[in-house]
Amino acid sequence: MRMRIRRWRPSLCGLVALLLTASCGPRPVYHLTPVVRDVRWDWGRETVSTERSDYIASIAFNRPQGRDLLFDIDITNTSGRQLVVSPAEFFYVPIPAPPDQKVKARDPEAILAGIDRSLAREDARREDDDTFLSALFVVMASADLLALSEGQVPEGASERYANLAQDAMDNETTYADRQRALEAERAYWETGPLRRTTLAPGERIMGQVLFPARDDGAHLRVVLPIGETAAEFTFKQDRIN
Numbered sequence: 001m002r003m004r005i006r007r008w009r010p011s012l013c014g015l016v017a018l019l020l021t022a023s024c025g026p027r028p029v030y031h032l033t034p035v036v037r038d039v040r041w042d043w044g045r046e047t048v049s050t051e052r053s054d055y056i057a058s059i060a061f062n063r064p065q066g067r068d069l070l071f072d073i074d075i076t077n078t079s080g081r082q083l084v085v086s087p088a089e090f091f092y093v094p095i096p097a098p099p100d101q102k103v104k105a106r107d108p109e110a111i112l113a114g115i116d117r118s119l120a121r122e123d124a125r126r127e128d129d130d131t132f133l134s135a136l137f138v139v140m141a142s143a144d145l146l147a148l149s150e151g152q153v154p155e156g157a158s159e160r161y162a163n164l165a166q167d168a169m170d171n172e173t174t175y176a177d178r179q180r181a182l183e184a185e186r187a188y189w190e191t192g193p194l195r196r197t198t199l200a201p202g203e204r205i206m207g208q209v210l211f212p213a214r215d216d217g218a219h220l221r222v223v224l225p226i227g228e229t230a231a232e233f234t235f236k237q238d239r240i241n
Contacts, residue, residue, distance in 0.1 A: 094217025
């Protein structure tokens with residue numbers, strides 16, 4: 001069977017986004033270890049695999065990332081039909097915990113949609129501020145021209161116009177910084193983590209999945225629903241700080 005491989009790679013902008021969005025405060029740091037004997041070491045990471053009737057799935061804990069847990073995922077479609085891999089369906093269950101307590105993986109599609117909404121709001125705010133400053137300039141200029149036509153010298157005109165120009169420059173800088181931060185974050189979620197993908201027979205996909213970190217379980221059971229079945233992996237969770 002011919003195998004094609006898809007691999008998601010984090011971009012440089014993605015790394016910038018992580019620096020922009022990471023919290024500087026103290027946070028718990030976790031290390032996860034697979035609870036199985038059959039472990040394969042890949043580039044310093046303990047990797048475990050499971051085989052189902054229509055796919056092979058492998059997982060390795062990569063590292064803590066901010067307030068998330070980052071996993072490397074590898075899925076190969078061994079069936080004769082298409083399979084949809086959707087990180088939005090992935091979750092883990094802390095153990096011990098109530099059976100209905102699920103911690104869902106970060107959904108890149110939902111996060112990207114949220115970033116796009118934020119970008120649209122920033123554009124709207126920038127246009128509103130530009131319109132306001134332009135209208136204020138017209139009002140100021142009209143008042144000054146009227147004063148001049150009546151033989152009066154407008155008081156503080158130079159300072160007022162200089163302040164208005166400085167406000168416009170400050171607003172532009174603020175909005176440009178916000179837009180760059182959002183664009184960098186968008187670049188990461190677009191190209192870094194694993195995204196919803198249809199695998200043809202024989203195709204393989206590798207990528208990263210993020211889960212919110214929780215400290216209410218000594219173990220985590222990671223569940224990856226794929227097709228009509230789910231791959232399950234149990235990890236021991238240790239806080240190392």
